Amino acid sequence: MPETADVIVIGAGVVGCSVAYYLAREGIKVTLLEREAIGSGASAHATGSLSLLGAEFSPGTSFEMARASYAEFHQLVPELEEPTAMDLLYQRRPSLRLALDDGEVDLIRELMVWQEPHVSMRWIDADEVRAIEPRLSPSIIGAMYEDESAQLDSYRFNLALARGAELKGAQILHREVTGLITNGNTVSGVRTASGDVHADAVVVAAGTWSRAFTPWLGFPVPVRPMKGERLLLNYPGEPLPVLISSPRRGHMISRTDGLTSVGSTGGRDYDQRDLFAGEEFDRQPTESARLELLQRAIDVLPDLERAELVQQLAGSRPLSPDSKPIIGPVPGWDGIYLATGHTTKGIHLGPVTGRIIADYIRHGSTQAVSDMTEFLPDRFADFADDDFLVAAQSAEE
Numbered sequence: 001m002p003e004t005a006d007v008i009v010i011g012a013g014v015v016g017c018s019v020a021y022y023l024a025r026e027g028i029k030v031t032l033l034e035r036e037a038i039g040s041g042a043s044a045h046a047t048g049s050l051s052l053l054g055a056e057f058s059p060g061t062s063f064e065m066a067r068a069s070y071a072e073f074h075q076l077v078p079e080l081e082e083p084t085a086m087d088l089l090y091q092r093r094p095s096l097r098l099a100l101d102d103g104e105v106d107l108i109r110e111l112m113v114w115q116e117p118h119v120s121m122r123w124i125d126a127d128e129v130r131a132i133e134p135r136l137s138p139s140i141i142g143a144m145y146e147d148e149s150a151q152l153d154s155y156r157f158n159l160a161l162a163r164g165a166e167l168k169g170a171q172i173l174h175r176e177v178t179g180l181i182t183n184g185n186t187v188s189g190v191r192t193a194s195g196d197v198h199a200d201a202v203v204v205a206a207g208t209w210s211r212a213f214t215p216w217l218g219f220p221v222p223v224r225p226m227k228g229e230r231l232l233l234n235y236p237g238e239p240l241p242v243l244i245s246s247p248r249r250g251h252m253i254s255r256t257d258g259l260t261s262v263g264s265t266g267g268r269d270y271d272q273r274d275l276f277a278g279e280e281f282d283r284q285p286t287e288s289a290r291l292e293l294l295q296r297a298i299d300v301l302p303d304l305e306r307a308e309l310v311q312q313l314a315g316s317r318p319l320s321p322d323s324k325p326i327i328g329p330v331p332g333w334d335g336i337y338l339a340t341g342h343t344t345k346g347i348h349l350g351p352v353t354g355r356i357i358a359d360y361i362r363h364g365s366t367q368a369v370s371d372m373t374e375f376l377p378d379r380f381a382d383f384a385d386d387d388f389l390v391a392a393q394s395a396e397e
C-alpha cells in the first residue's frame, strides 16, 4: 500500500517545520520527511535573533515580510509552549545597535533613514549608552536604541514546531528524499530509499541542500552554503539589560538560560576559497573563528575576558543570490513549492514562510505580504552564479 499525504514537506529545519505546523493547524494531512534529525541543519546553530534592524532587510516588501513574521511570534510562542511544555527562551527587550567607529555610525544612520518611520527607535550618544550599560567599551561613539526586539533559542523553537505539528496530526518520517514522482508537469510525490510517498503537493524546505532539486526540476534552485559560527559563553557578571549588536562586531545577547551568545561569523569572514567550501566544512568549528569572535566581543564589552567558553556552533546558512528567501510555486510545474534561501534570517522568517506556503497550497495566493514578486522562484530563471559572492560578502550575521 503506497503511503499518501495531502502535502509532503522535505526538511525538518525551522522553515520546513513552520510550513508543516501552519498546514497541520489548518487540518491538512502533512508528512514531513527529514534525512538526518529534526534541527540538524542551520536552524540548530542560529542565534535566534528576531531583530528588524541591520542590513538584512531592504525597504519595501522585504521589510514588510520581516515585520509580518516578527508579529507572528507573539502568538506563536505561547501557542507552541503550552502544548509541548517547552520553554523557547523567548525574550522581548530593547536593543542597542552600537557604533564603535565612524564607519559603523554611517552604516547605522543610512539604515535609519528608511527604518525609522516603521520601527520605534532613536539615536543615543555615548553617555546615554553607558547609562544603560556601563560595562560597554569607552570607545563607543553612540547607538541606535530600539524600544523592542526579540530573541529565542532556535533549536528549541525548531523542536517545538515539529512537536506542535505532530500534535496537530502531522507525521514526521526519518527519510531522505532521493527524487520526485512526476506525471507530465505535475509533481505527485517523492522517492525515498524506503519507498515512495504520494501527495497532492510537495514543499522543498531542505535549506542549503535544496539545490539538489535543480536537476530533478530542470529549474534553478540557487542556494549555496554560507558558513556561520558563534559562541555560547558562561559570563559571571550580571546579564545584559538589552540585546546588543553592532554592524561589524556582531551580537552579544544574555539568554534567559543564563548563557551569553556572541557571534556570528558571516560571508565577510571567509576568503573566496573557503566561502563556498560546502556543508561538511561548514559544520567544523574553527580556532580562527573562536579567537576572532572572542576578540570582537571583548572589544565591545571588555569584562567578557572573564567569560568561559561553553559551546562553539558552526552551520551552513542557505544563501540565495540576492539574500532574499525563495518562496512559492516552481514555474513550469504543478504541485511543487520552494521554501528556502533564507540566508541569515530563516528563524525570523520561518513563521511567515509557513503562513505563505499554507496560503498558496490552500488558496493559490497569499495576503501575508502585499506583493510576492521579490520572493518568487521565477526571479531566478536566468540567475548568475557571481551573484552568490556579492550576496555572501554583504550578509551581516
Ligand SMILES: Cc1cc2nc3c(=O)[nH]c(=O)nc-3n(C[C@H](O)[C@H](O)[C@H](O)COP(=O)(O)OP(=O)(O)OC[C@H]3O[C@@H](n4cnc5c(N)ncnc54)[C@H](O)[C@@H]3O)c2cc1C
Binding pocket: 010, 011, 012, 013, 014, 015, 016, 033, 034, 035, 036, 037, 038, 039, 040, 041, 042, 043, 044, 045, 046, 047, 048, 049, 050, 175, 176, 177, 178, 205, 206, 207, 208, 209, 210, 227, 228, 229, 230, 263, 264, 265, 313, 314, 315, 316, 317, 318, 339, 340, 341, 342, 343, 344, 345, 346, 347, 348, 349, 397
Ligand atoms: C551562526 C548562525 C547564526 C544565525 N543567526 C540567525 C539569527 O539570529 N536569526 C535568524 O533568523 N537566522 C539566523 N541564522 C540563519 C538560519 O539559521 C537559517 O536561515 C535557517 O536555519 C534556515 O532554515 P532551513 O529550515 O531553511 O534550513 P535547515 O535548518 O538547514 O534545515 C534543512 C533540513 O533539510 C534536511 N534535508 C536536506 N536534504 C534533505 C533530503 N533530501 N531529504 C530529507 N531531508 C533533507 C536537512 O537534514 C536539514 O535538517 C543563523 C545561522 C547561523 C549558521
